Amino acid sequence: MTEEKIKKVLSGIREPVLNLDFVKLGFVKDISLNGKNLKITLGISDRSGNILNETAAKVKEEFKRTLPELDNVEINFVTGVTEQINEKKSSVLPGVKNTIAVASGKGGVGKSTIAVNLAIALAKEGVKVGLIDADIYGPSIPIMFGVNEKPKVTQIGEKNKLVPIEKFGVKIMSIGFLMEESTAVVWRGPMASSALKQFMSDVVWGELDYLLFDMPPGTGDIQLTLSQTIPLTGAIIVTTPQEISLADARKGHIMFQKVNVPTLGIIENMSYYLNPDGSREYIFGKEGGKKMCAEFNVKLLGEIPINTKIRTGGDEGIPVTAGDTVGKEAEVFTEISKELIKEINLMNTDISNSSDIVIEI
Numbered sequence: 001m002t003e004e005k006i007k008k009v010l011s012g013i014r015e016p017v018l019n020l021d022f023v024k025l026g027f028v029k030d031i032s033l034n035g036k037n038l039k040i041t042l043g044i045s046d047r048s049g050n051i052l053n054e055t056a057a058k059v060k061e062e063f064k065r066t067l068p069e070l071d072n073v074e075i076n077f078v079t080g081v082t083e084q085i086n087e088k089k090s091s092v093l094p095g096v097k098n099t100i101a102v103a104s105g106k107g108g109v110g111k112s113t114i115a116v117n118l119a120i121a122l123a124k125e126g127v128k129v130g131l132i133d134a135d136i137y138g139p140s141i142p143i144m145f146g147v148n149e150k151p152k153v154t155q156i157g158e159k160n161k162l163v164p165i166e167k168f169g170v171k172i173m174s175i176g177f178l179m180e181e182s183t184a185v186v187w188r189g190p191m192a193s194s195a196l197k198q199f200m201s202d203v204v205w206g207e208l209d210y211l212l213f214d215m216p217p218g219t220g221d222i223q224l225t226l227s228q229t230i231p232l233t234g235a236i237i238v239t240t241p242q243e244i245s246l247a248d249a250r251k252g253h254i255m256f257q258k259v260n261v262p263t264l265g266i267i268e269n270m271s272y273y274l275n276p277d278g279s280r281e282y283i284f285g286k287e288g289g290k291k292m293c294a295e296f297n298v299k300l301l302g303e304i305p306i307n308t309k310i311r312t313g314g315d316e317g318i319p320v321t322a323g324d325t326v327g328k329e330a331e332v333f334t335e336i337s338k339e340l341i342k343e344i345n346l347m348n349t350d351i352s353n354s355s356d357i358v359i360e361i
């Protein structure tokens with residue numbers, strides 16, 4: 001029995017979400033054969049519900065059929081992450097599989113809150129996550145992560161590079177780490193753009209599955225700089241249900257379309273307030289995000305309630321998703337992170353998106 005034989009079996013089994021075989025997807029993470037006992041670790045796009053049990057049963061069945069000499073087959077699953085398809089894939093961030101902007105047209109809608117909690121929730125799915133604070137004029141990451149230290153400098157080749165700070169399982173970088181709190185940030189546009197570029201080129205990010213960008217509001221210089229520096233995997237647009245916020249979110253979506261960055265989905269924040277009796281109060285109106293998704297044919301990734309703990313978590317530097325035991329406020333972020341992993345995998349393996357697949361006739 002050889003590893004090759006085992007791989008051959010796995011190349012005949014399709015991952016249930018992406019409908020491509022495990023080998024082709026690079027989702028065979030580990031094979032360990034001990035006599036007649038086989039242990040394999042497979043990546044999978046969706047670890048919820050019955051999918052794991054059903055897939056495990058299917059894989060075991062296939063081994064029983066093709067390699068009956070095996071006594072025992074044990075299957076472990078980990079989150080499977082695919083790499084962005086892009087022939088122009090940037091040399092700026094060579095170790096990063098996917099780059100995601102968390103954006104909106106408007107300030108104060110919860111971009112930073114969502115970027116921070118999503119990053120932590122993603123890390124808890126067992127993937128490697130980084131977060132760049134792209135809001136150079138008004139960085140939120142230091143406070144929301146409760147970080148009050150300066151990143152270390154390391155020398156790589158001839159160049160000095162910054163080592164990102166790691167907290168709650170996420171590698172983070174913010175202009176706020178590099179400046180005194182009292183220093184008023186008076187940047188000219190080009191300075192802010194060049195700071196953002198340096199966060200990509202002069203920070204040792206290493207290998208990452210996802211690098212998130214917490215964007216400033218609007219559709220200005222920083223958004224343009226980012227989309228011109230790297231081919232983003234996609235953007236998440238954050239909005240509240242209110243018309244005034246939706247109008248700006250539409251602008252954000254349209255701007256990313258113009259620079260060929262797909263919208264991965266919309267997150268509606270402050271969707272409702274959960275009353276103690278379980279009823280919902282729609283403070284900022286109802287289902288605005290849903291309507292916007294229908295209008296642009298994009299996915300609604302989630303609806304996040306307005307909640308005191310979500311705010312205090314950010315203010316106190318311990319987001320609701322952080323820590324080993326989290327409250328129910330974290331659930332919505334966990335759900336969105338799972339959805340996001342699935343959506344990005346689907347996008348990355350969508351044949352119509354790929355230019356390097358040759359159809360044999």
Ligand SMILES: Nc1ncnc2c1ncn2[C@@H]1O[C@H](COP(=O)(O)OP(=O)(O)O)[C@@H](O)[C@H]1O
Binds near residue numbers: 304
């Ligand atoms: N779902 C929520 N529930 C309660 N407060 C929230 C929620 N989302 C954001 N906030 C609060 O609203 C304010 C603005 O959020 P922030 O994430 O800084 O927005 P942005 O980055 O879009 O400017 C912050 O004080 C934050 O704590």
Ligand SMILES: [Mg+2]
Binds near residue numbers: 111112113135214215
């Ligand atoms: Mg912000």
